[in-house]
Amino acid sequence: MSDIYIRITIERTVLSNNPEQSWNKIVEELYELPFTGFEEDIQLIGYMKQPDFNNTKEQILKFCSVNSLKFNTELIKDQNWNEQWERQYPMVIVDDFCAIVAHFHEPPATCEHLIRITPEMSFGTGHHQTTHMMIQHMRSLDFTQKTVLDYGCGTGILAILAAKLGAATIDAIDYDIWSYRNCIENCSLNNTTQIEVLHGTIEAVNERKYDLILANINKHVLTSTTASMNAILHDGGFLLISGILDEHRDDILTCFEENGFNHVTELKKDDWISILLLKNVKC
Secondary structure, three states: OOOEEEEEEEEOHHHHHOOOOOHHHHHHHHHOOOOOEEEEOOEEEEEEEHHHHHHHHHHHHHHHHHOOOOEEEEEEEHHHHHHHHHHHOOOEEEOOOEEEEOOOOOOOOOOOEEEEOOOOOOOOOOOOHHHHHHHHHHHOOOOOOOEEEEEOOOOOHHHHHHHHOOOOEEEEEEOOHHHHHHHHHHHHHOOOOOEEEEEOOHHHHOOOOEEEEEEEOOHHHHHHOHHHHHHHEEEEEEEEEEEEEHHHHHHHHHHHHHOOEEEEEEEEEOOEEEEEEEEOOOO
């Protein structure tokens, strides 16, 4: 029997009633609830399993009331998802470097790397500013024969790109079962056999070591697992993070600097930032 999902549609235009509240801050806070996927445009449409929605309904109602947000809900079966995406899903092109396309897209003629995905009810379809910046950062990094962790992999886009950039082995991990399954499917679509997809939290890889870690998650997960990421990253290894609003930049940097990382560079797109960090080399 298929899972039942709730589609939650939040109207973006009502923010004119509360101009001091940043839309991106709204999005960031909602990302910390147990949504399995989002579509973001004039409206924010989130998908949540029915039991998770039942458990967080009061929290969502309170959040929307405090922020003067209107929302509506409807039941949706997961097998309807692909049909809807095929009607709505645009391809993603990051400069001339990377294109992310679904099976129904005609890929661009000139793009260095092509990633094919089956859009499912999971995070990381490539449309968000944070994913765009992560890919831009990856263009400047050397992945050749490196060991890589894609932490909070979602659809697996970053892991797949790391494979195409020459990484030797990649672990892609996500606690969300839908993301885990979709990542496996997308890795198969792209023939990236050097990727191992894992279901769980960062503790599932605490006995492993990496040259690079890619973490496009949210500020809460980033700050609560900073020490764990340090422990599994080689000295002199790179950590690339996003899912952060610019207003939280200083707090995030303080947290990572206190846990043995140095700031290298960063990108900003709208109100979101992505930061490249280097793990301190111990003498």
